[in-house]
Amino acid sequence: MSWNSRIAAGFGAAALCSALMAPAAAQDVLKIGASVSLSGPFAREGQLLRDGYDLWRDTVNAKGGVKVGDRTYKVEIVYYDDESKAPTSARLTEKLISEDKVSFLFGPYSSGIATATAAISERYRVLTLTPMATANSLYARGYKYIFTPSPLADAGLHPLLSLATTFSPKPTRVAIVGPDDLFPNVTSAGAVKKAQEMGLEVVYADKYPKTATDLSAVATQIKSAAPDIVLATGYAQDTILLFKSMQELRVQPKMLGVAMSIGVEDFRTALGASAEGLMGVDYWVPTLSYQDPLFGDSKGFAKAFEAKYRKPPTYHAASGAAAGVVLQLALEKAGRLDSDAVRSAMLALRGQTFYGPVEFNEQGVNVKATLNASQIVGGEPKVIYPESVREVAPVFPRQQH
Structure with a gap:
């Protein structure tokens, strides 16, 4: 048609x-x-x-x-x-x-x-x-x-998990973290369930207060879990704080991803060079x-x-x-x-x-809605998933900073 x-x-x-x-x-x-x-x-x-x-x-x-x-x-x-x-x-x-x-x-x-x-x-x-x-x-x-x-929200990190299974060698250890708030909690729970269904090992899954001003303890816990993949479900402000804490402690997973904010310019600016290689989900x-x-x-x-x-x-x-x-x-x-x-x-x-x-169902949900994933390449987000709309091939493992 x-x-x-x-x-x-x-x-x-x-x-x-x-x-x-x-x-x-x-x-x-x-x-x-x-x-x-x-x-x-x-x-x-x-x-x-x-x-x-x-x-x-x-x-x-x-x-x-x-x-x-x-x-x-x-x-x-x-x-x-x-x-x-x-x-x-x-x-x-x-x-x-x-x-x-x-x-x-x-x-x-x-x-x-x-x-x-x-x-x-x-x-x-x-x-x-x-x-x-x-x-x-x-x-x-x-x-x-x-x-x-x-x-x-429960499918919010599924594109990144699906993408992870295509890499060789396949990353197997996953950490999922975010603030204690409705959307992040639903996204985290959906990601944990999906990761387990895929046969990945969830080595860390926790939340922190949404008003937290110091996330160094969380970063320390993530480092101790030694994940291959770290997925953050937070908003721009707290995710910046988390990633800076991880950077200070040299927490360097092979894959780092976010459920939100990949396309927000001042989010990337705040992270500076450490944003390079970051993956994130885009609704559009x-x-x-x-x-x-x-x-x-x-x-x-x-x-x-x-x-x-x-x-x-x-x-x-x-x-x-x-x-x-x-x-x-x-x-x-x-x-x-x-x-x-x-x-x-x-x-x-x-x-x-x-x-x-x-196409909406009786609950007001768009049952045809889609998700995409991007990666910061040269300071800008580029589409990496699904392959049908890919701009560049994904870089894995992420370059260490």
Whole structure:
């Protein structure tokens, strides 16, 4: 089937394209709310997520707005800073709904925070896109109004483990470590289970307080376990601290990987030369061939992002923009703003965005979501897995620093 027929069958591209070309005059406003972390420990990731939300808004508005039924809407996003705190985000989410009167919500960064906000949006029956909240438990609560275009957390390190089994000689001893928080805990548990299923020996699996400021004891424990592979499930800030502690103690595994942050520029900058050879999981990379009617394809999104922000996009930003595309497609399909109608349209979507394939189950999980892996080569992340989108061959063992 051709790309055009795939999109037409899955999303109704003709209707969407006509919506994008509709005149901007006398438009109504589609108000979307977003409580995201713009300060606190998740500020890096929260800003990247907001960048994606904003690029979708600006792109769709520049093309005429969103067509819903016989009306065309200009998109407005109302933001609040949740300060990386779940109670604050829950309070601000209620404010967005009850005071700002938003029609839909874009979710926060962090599964822990989203667990708090989802209870609010569910009570008010406000449909929410949560691209960077992927803990399995969030989607096992029976909620009807949350949807994520991203893969769930328990599979977050599977690409790196699968890649490890292809190396010769095969690394066999694995250490898995991260902060005691919802997403890292789910990712760690999924990685331990997968590693054991693959016949790898998990020689260390532990967590540290998410507010820890000294991880030298953790690094010492990892060194004593003598792993071939160290996989970190933490966020940018604590992972930098962990890796610097490991470097000071000369902990030098053959393979070093992260579940997050591989594409975050200031994460790599903070690690300096020691970032070379680091592997990490990406939810999205620009070399993917997925397509949609708004950005065209992954390269088209990357080009638009670089034109606006003067830097390459990360998967955090891509997931945010993809959430907007998915909502837009569901709105066009539903033909009205009612959350239940849009939810039904969301469940009926079949096709692609530039971010990847889309098909939601009743729990709001994208059952077609994909994962990739990259490695820092020459200071920049390059795709190494799967082989179908590989930019460079993986370097193993990692050069010691």
